Each structure stands twice: as C-alpha cells, then as structure tokens.
Amino acid sequence: GENVEQHPSTLSVQEGDSAVIKCTYSDSASNYFPWYKQELGKRPQLIIDIRSNVGEKKDQRIAVTLNKTAKHFSLHITETQPEDSAVYFCAASPTGGGNKLTFGTGTQLKVEL
Amino acid sequence: DVKVTQSSRYLVKRTGEKVFLECVQDMDHENMFWYRQDPGLGLRLIYFSYDVKMKEKGDIPEGYSVSREKKERFSLILESASTNQTSMYLCASSPVLPTLGNEQFFGPGTRLTVL
Numbered sequence: 001g002e003n004v005e006q007h008p009s010t011l012s013v014q015e016g017d018s019a020v021i022k023c024t025y026s027d028s029a030s031n032y033f034p035w036y037k038q039e040l041g042k043r044p045q046l047i048i049d050i051r052s053n054v055g056e057k058k059d060q061r062i063a064v065t066l067n068k069t070a071k072h073f074s075l076h077i078t079e080t081q082p083e084d085s086a087v088y089f090c091a092a093s094p095t096g097g098g099n100k101l102t103f104g105t106g107t108q109l110k111v112e113l
Numbered sequence: 114d115v116k117v118t119q120s121s122r123y124l125v126k127r128t129g130e131k132v133f134l135e136c137v138q139d140m141d142h143e144n145m146f147w148y149r150q151d152p153g154l155g156l157r158l159i160y161f162s163y164d165v166k167m168k169e170k171g172d173i174p175e176g177y178s179v180s181r182e183k184k185e186r187f188s189l190i191l192e193s194a195s196t197n198q199t200s201m202y203l204c205a206s207s208p209v210l211p212t213l214g215n216e217q218f219f220g221p222g223t224r225l226t227v228l
Contacts, residue, residue, distance in 0.1 A: 001172065009153070032215060043203065043219040044156070089155060093215075100146065100171065101217065105155040 002027040004092050006104025013080050014112055021107045023090035024072040030092040033066060033073045034101070038087045047088075048075070080111045116140070117206055117220040125226045132191040134223050136204030143209040145187035146217065147171075147179065150201040162187055163209065194227045201225075 003026040013019050025033075034049035050057045050064045050073065057064050061080075066073040077084055087108050091101040120135035136145065144163055148156040148171075158171030160179040168179050176198060180188040187206075191198055201224050205217040 006155070034215065034217075043221050045219070046216045049215060099144070099209075100158055100161050102158070102172070103148075103156040105153060 002030055002092055002094065002102040004090060004102050004104045006090050006107060008107060009105065010108045010110070012110045012112060015080060015082060017080055019077045019080055019084070019109055019111075021075045021088055021090070021109070022072060023074070023092075023104050024070075025092040025102075026071065027092065027094055028071065029094045032093040033064070034091050034093075035062075035064060035075050036089045036091065036103075038089065038106075040086070044089060077109075080109075082111050082113060085109060085111045117204060117218050119202075119204055119220040119223050121223050122221060123224050123226075125228065126191075126194050127228055128195060130191075130194050130227075132194050132225065132227075134189040134191075134202055134204075134225070136187045136189070136206075136220055137185055138187075138204075138206040138218070139185065140206065140208075140218070141184065142206040142218075143184070144207045144217075145181065146205040146207075147177075147187065147189045148203045148205065149173070150203055150222070156203065159189065194225075196227050199225060199227045 006023045031052035036044040037047045038044040061078050063076045087106045090104040093101045117138045146161040147159040162168045162181045178190045203222045204220040207217045
C-alpha cells in the first residue's frame, strides 16, 4: 500500500518568513495530493490540492509543487501570519475523486511574532 | 455547507465495553471514512465505505467494525474496548465523482478514553 512520509514534524518561523513542508510517497499510481490544515481543537480542512498532471499550483500565499519522478511534493507558505499556526497534513491517493487517502504524520507550524 | 456530525465530542468507557461511534453527513456523499488521530502518527484510516452496506478495511482495522445501513450514516464499533483504543476518532465524507470535487469533509471528532 501507499506510504507517505512528512518532514519536518515541527517548524517554527518568524512572522513574514516562508515555510516549506515536504512529503514523499511510495506508490507511483498515486495521482492526487491534498494538503489539510488542522487548527487547535478543530477539524482538518482542505487548503490546497494538486493532481499528477500538474507540477505546481498556487492559491494566494500558499503553493504546492509536485515532482512525480522523485515522488515528492511540497507545501510552500509565503509571508506567514500568526493564523497560519496549525498542524498541516499531506496526503496521497491512488485515484483521487474522494477515494481513500494515506496521510503523512503532520507538521506543527508555529508562526512567531 | 457540508455538515458532518459525530454523536459525541467526548466519551469515557471501560475496558471490555462495546462502543458505538456515530457519524452523519447531510450532503448525500457516497464515500465515508473513519480515522483515528494520535500524536506523531497523523490520521490513520480504520475503515471506509463507498456505498450503503459496503465496507472496506483501511490500514488499521483490527479491533474495529463498521456499519452503513443508510447512505448518510456510518457507524464505528469497538466490540470490546481496550486502553490502546484511547484516541481521537474522526469521521469524513466525500463525493465519489471527481467532477464534484475531491475534498474529504471531516466531522468535529470524538475524543474516546478507555479506562
């Protein structure tokens, strides 16, 4: 089955700096890669996703890049703000379309003033 | 707005008890999922269902079973609760067609403590 590794487990940045979280996956059949954000005490919510036919996708201050050959994908957050503090999970799915996801172990991002 | 609700936010049970966790979604989604969330381990899939009365094992199904008698409801059952099942349990739902989006919508979670 799919295995997703995520690094780092914790990340502390100064407000305004950029943050990068990296994930690798094992199943070359995976073709859908979402990122979820979970604020303290709240449910995970999708913030951005990418399919394997696209190398990069951007939405305001967040972007995701995908390298299919190397089987890794990354989340980039620019101009970080305190409200970006949360746990971020990457995931991979072999078929997309809401089918099952394999999640990474999460990254606790702390944005310091 | 998609709503996924779970029957309890907090639950305390004794070892050996049978435990039912209920999840209901109101968006007519075909797919439903049960995860457990533990610090440092992320979200791990226990069971999922693509349709009524259909179920498939996820990555950690041991000690759990599920029931999907109606499309909107997906139940997780701990037949004989053990202390190592103390965890946060999250339910999620999603549509099955890519044209309707791929997002999994999560419930608020049930924090289960087994004493």
